[in-house]
Amino acid sequence: MPTRGTADRYKTGADKRSNRETTIKNTGAVTVKELQCADNSTERLEKIFEKYANMVLRLALSQTRNQTYADDVLGEVFLRLVKSIGKLNEEEHIKAWLIRVTINCSKTYMKKCSRDNIPLSRDIPVFIKPEFGEVYAAVLSLQYKYRTVIHLFYYEDLTIKDISMLLGQGESATKMQLKRAKAVLKVLLGDDFV
Amino acid sequence: MSIEEYKKANDGISVSESRKSEILSAVKVNTTRNPIRVKKVSKYLSLAACMAFALGIGIGIGTIMKPPTTIGENTTVSNTQEATKRVYFNDGSAYEPLKIPMFKVEGEETFAFEAFPEFISANLAVPPNGYTAKDDFYIARYSTGWYEFYVDEKEYYSQTDKSILSVWAERRTAYVKPQMHDWIASKIGKNDKEVYLLEYPNENTYMAVYIVNDTQFFITVKSVAKDKFIEIIENIF
Numbered sequence: 001m002p003t004r005g006t007a008d009r010y011k012t013g014a015d016k017r018s019n020r021e022t023t024i025k026n027t028g029a030v031t032v033k034e035l036q037c038a039d040n041s042t043e044r045l046e047k048i049f050e051k052y053a054n055m056v057l058r059l060a061l062s063q064t065r066n067q068t069y070a071d072d073v074l075g076e077v078f079l080r081l082v083k084s085i086g087k088l089n090e091e092e093h094i095k096a097w098l099i100r101v102t103i104n105c106s107k108t109y110m111k112k113c114s115r116d117n118i119p120l121s122r123d124i125p126v127f128i129k130p131e132f133g134e135v136y137a138a139v140l141s142l143q144y145k146y147r148t149v150i151h152l153f154y155y156e157d158l159t160i161k162d163i164s165m166l167l168g169q170g171e172s173a174t175k176m177q178l179k180r181a182k183a184v185l186k187v188l189l190g191d192d193f194v
Numbered sequence: 195m196s197i198e199e200y201k202k203a204n205d206g207i208s209v210s211e212s213r214k215s216e217i218l219s220a221v222k223v224n225t226t227r228n229p230i231r232v233k234k235v236s237k238y239l240s241l242a243a244c245m246a247f248a249l250g251i252g253i254g255i256g257t258i259m260k261p262p263t264t265i266g267e268n269t270t271v272s273n274t275q276e277a278t279k280r281v282y283f284n285d286g287s288a289y290e291p292l293k294i295p296m297f298k299v300e301g302e303e304t305f306a307f308e309a310f311p312e313f314i315s316a317n318l319a320v321p322p323n324g325y326t327a328k329d330d331f332y333i334a335r336y337s338t339g340w341y342e343f344y345v346d347e348k349e350y351y352s353q354t355d356k357s358i359l360s361v362w363a364e365r366r367t368a369y370v371k372p373q374m375h376d377w378i379a380s381k382i383g384k385n386d387k388e389v390y391l392l393e394y395p396n397e398n399t400y401m402a403v404y405i406v407n408d409t410q411f412f413i414t415v416k417s418v419a420k421d422k423f424i425e426i427i428e429n430i431f
Contacts, residue, residue: 046218053209053217061207074209075217135195136203154197155204185197192195 041085048085048094049078055095055156056102062151063106065140073105080105099156100166103148138188146181153178 056077060070080101081088088094139147148167152158158166164174186193209217 049214049218053214054207057209058204058207062204071213074213078217132203132206133199135197135199139200150197150200151204155201189195194196 041082045078045082045085048081052095052098053078056098058155059099059102059151060106062140062147062155063103063144064110069106069109073102073109076105076109077101096162096166099152103166134189135185135193138185141188142181142184145177146184149174149177150181150185 053074057070057074060073060077061067064070064073077098081098084097088097139150142150149163152163152166153160160171160174160178164171167174
């Protein structure tokens with residue numbers, strides 16, 4: 001379990017409307033210095049990719065519920081990172097930036113797909129492997145906003161404040177979403193769910 | 195049952211090695227592009243540059259507006275442009291695009307290029323029938339420099355190592371979109387054709403593979419929006 005480090009401030013580049021500030025903890029083994037010491041941006045990008053690719057993929061999967069879409073989002077996010085790498089100096093910013101951009105890309109991608117694709121005659125099942133278990137399936141069956149907060153809070157271990165800033169909403173709204181998401185999970189999974 | 199199960203399930207998800215290498219290679223390509231450098235120039239020099247640019251645009255438009263060569267039955271098309279050809283090596287390790295002297299198309303049936311307004315300045319002919327391995331394929335001229343359009347033939351690969359084709363095809367089919375497949379298949383409506391739309395990790399590069407009578411053809415279009423590519427594919431079939 002990663003520990004919560006000193007909070008640094010940053011502005012979410014993607015959310016220009018709110019221009020708010022938030023904090024993201026330092027969670028990984030690769031330090032900022034190590035990242036900055038990389039000989040060139042390619043090497044740095046590779047390090048970032050190694051460290052955060054899984055995080056982006058998991059978040060994208062929770063958002064899109066589709067392996068193919070999540071793969072596409074993963075590629076898109078890192079291609080966008082190529083363009084923005086110069087502006088991201090602190091590791092905390094990188095993680096926050098990646099989360100924000102993954103959420104944005106997933107939203108855009110899902111919107112685009114629902115617009116462009118002609119409905120299929122047969123249903124394609126939501127991406128859930130049987131070994132992932134009931135809880136995973138239940139979380140993915142939640143509404144978009146609920147599964148986002150669940151993923152960020154429980155899996156990424158972000159604080160309510162961090163999540164609120166990333167999603168551009170108030171802390172009370174995030175708390176409420178979390179509470180409702182848990183209530184829905186309880187209904188779906190029964191009283192055994194803690 | 196607790197939320198820990200959700201964490202465990204997520205821990206089991208990771209980026210596949212093949213996807214990793216695809217994205218990293220795309221990232222490398224994008225980071226090694228040379229930035230455009232702008233230098234200060236005097237106003238006279240910039241004026242001269244503007245005039246030269248305008249002249250260039252004028253010439254370009256003139257070239258584009260030139261009507262394309264019409265390709266009909268029993269027509270031979272020769273061209274001096276260069277096309278990109280894929281080359282597969284016997285060791286199966288890689289393929290590289292090469293610039294080759296332009297093709298010669300000889301065929302009974304071709305379809306004219308006018309169907310594709312995007313390729314206004316190019317001549318394009320895909321001979322669906324009467325196409326043999328010795329016809330060293332096909333077709334494409336891209337005077338704007340923005341488009342590549344090429345068709346490969348299965349026989350060509352089989353002259354080398356069949357396993358190369360299978361490895362290559364397998365890697366690409368990982369990106370088949372079931373929705374697109376269904377959609378294109380529904381457009382074709384014939385049992386003897388199968389079409390898959392594939393995507394490169396690079397932005398705005400799309401590929402389709404279609405199979406006609408056990409022969410695979412590949413079409414790649416670069417620097418074009420996905421919608422436009424789908425439109426192109428739709429026109430083909």
